[in-house]
Amino acid sequence: MESRPDLERPVLIAAFRGWNDGGQGASLAGAYLARAWAAQEFASIDPENFYDFQATRPMVTLVDGYMRKVEWPENTFMHAPLPGAGRDAIILLGVEPNLRWRTFSELITGLAQDFQVELVITLGSLLADVPHTRPSPVTGSATDPELIDQLGLQASRYEGPTGMVGVLHDACSRAGLKSASLWAAVPHYVSLTPSPRAAKALVDRLGDLLGADVDTVELDEAADAYAQQVSEAVATDEETSAYVQDLERRVDDLVDEEDLPSGDSIAAELTRFLRERENDQGDDDVAREH
Numbered sequence: 265m266e267s268r269p270d271l272e273r274p275v276l277i278a279a280f281r282g283w284n285d286g287g288q289g290a291s292l293a294g295a296y297l298a299r300a301w302a303a304q305e306f307a308s309i310d311p312e313n314f315y316d317f318q319a320t321r322p323m324v325t326l327v328d329g330y331m332r333k334v335e336w337p338e339n340t341f342m343h344a345p346l347p348g349a350g351r352d353a354i355i356l357l358g359v360e361p362n363l364r365w366r367t368f369s370e371l372i373t374g375l376a377q378d379f380q381v382e383l384v385i386t387l388g389s390l391l392a393d394v395p396h397t398r399p400s401p402v403t404g405s406a407t408d409p410e411l412i413d414q415l416g417l418q419a420s421r422y423e424g425p426t427g428m429v430g431v432l433h434d435a436c437s438r439a440g441l442k443s444a445s446l447w448a449a450v451p452h453y454v455s456l457t458p459s460p461r462a463a464k465a466l467v468d469r470l471g472d473l474l475g476a477d478v479d480t481v482e483l484d485e486a487a488d489a490y491a492q493q494v495s496e497a498v499a500t501d502e503e504t505s506a507y508v509q510d511l512e513r514r515v516d517d518l519v520d521e522e523d524l525p526s527g528d529s530i531a532a533e534l535t536r537f538l539r540e541r542e543n544d545q546g547d548d549d550v551a552r553e554h
Contacts, residue, residue, distance in 0.1 A: 265307045269343045271352040275474060276376050279387040282360030283427040287450035289389030289400070289462025291357070296463060297470070298355045300478055303342035307375065311337045314361035314368050337361075341375065348477040354379065360428040369428070369435035376441055383411075384436050384443040385470065386429045389462045391452035395511040396494045400465035404473070406444040407437060415473055417444055446470060451511075453504060454494050460486035 279285070279294030297303075315337050323335045339358030346353050354376075361368050376384060394401060405420035406412050412419055429445060436443035446469050448462035464483040471478045498504050 267306045269304075269306055269352075271343060271354070271379055273351040274343075274354050274379055274381050275346070275351065275383045275385060276354045276356060276372075276381045277385050277387065277470070278356040278358075278372070278429075278432065280358050280360045280428050284360065284386075284388040284390075284429045286389045286391045287455060287457060287459035287462055289448045289450050289459045289466060290387040292458060292460060292463035293387050293448075293466040293470070294355060294357050296467060296483060297353075297478065298342050298344070298357060301344035301347065301353065301355075303344035303353075303355050305340055305342050307341040309339040309358070309368070309371055311339070311361075314363050315359075316362040319362050320359060346474060346476040349475045351474075353474075353476075354381065365428060365431045366435070369432045370439075372432060373435045373439040373441060376436075377439060381441065384432070384441055385473070386432060386443070386445045387466050387470070388429050388445060388447045389450050389459070389466070390447055391455050392449035393511060394449045394451055395508050395515060396451045396454060396459075396461065396498075397491055397508070397512060398515050400448045400450065400459070400462040402446055402448045402465045402469045404444060404446050404469065406442075407433070408442055411442050411444060415444060420445070444473075446473070451494075453498075453507070457490070457494065460490050 277294065277297065279290040281288070281291045285291050320337050322337070325333050325335055327333050337359040339356065339361075342355045342357070344353050344355065345351075356372065373384075389400075404415070404417040405422075406415070406417045407420060409419075411417065433443050433445060446466055448459075448465045448469075450459045450462045460483055464480055464487050467478050467480055467483060470476070498508050
């Protein structure tokens, strides 16, 4: 804790790079909010006890062209007033840890309790059957029935493997903190490309949820450029192009917003993706053994 800001009715917004960050949609959204709201750092989590540095390696960078600097995985807390909302935000930007998840999540909930945080909101992005040329669908979920009704969210019905986001929500529940989760869908066929479209969808939904103003002009421009670049790449492959056109027709045939992908359908897509990835990793392990 480098300083102790005086915060009014704070909310905690958390985004982690890694498993819960398909197309970097969540981390892009969190970083954009921190920059748009001119958030100031006030605390961080020492990475020493939470990372396997052979799996999550520190980076070496050059300073002034010749001095080498080691940059360790960061989990940084920042604070900023929420424009138009009459309250403050704590923004946590970090990297999903490799070790001691329960201790890690207890550090976060402990800070939230210390600052009397009224609501914890996590951001996530996942791979799904959605086209890159359409707005990214966002689903919001919570476990508290009162919060579900108050914010117009859904009850989470997802079952399966989870990441730091899921563990943090469990820790919030045990600590008596209200929490909600927002997830944006990212086209699975461009999973390695950062998706400003998913980031914008999360930022818009979060702004609506909190009644906060966010200038998204920069994200709009980046999303348009993203769509154009991916379209150019897709056009070079006939099979992928036909697949994307089919996805577009499916989306365009949806008449009402109620027909947009639900939280359950997106969770099902996530389950399918995780199983496929586990199978792929299993095949890789077998191949290495032979």
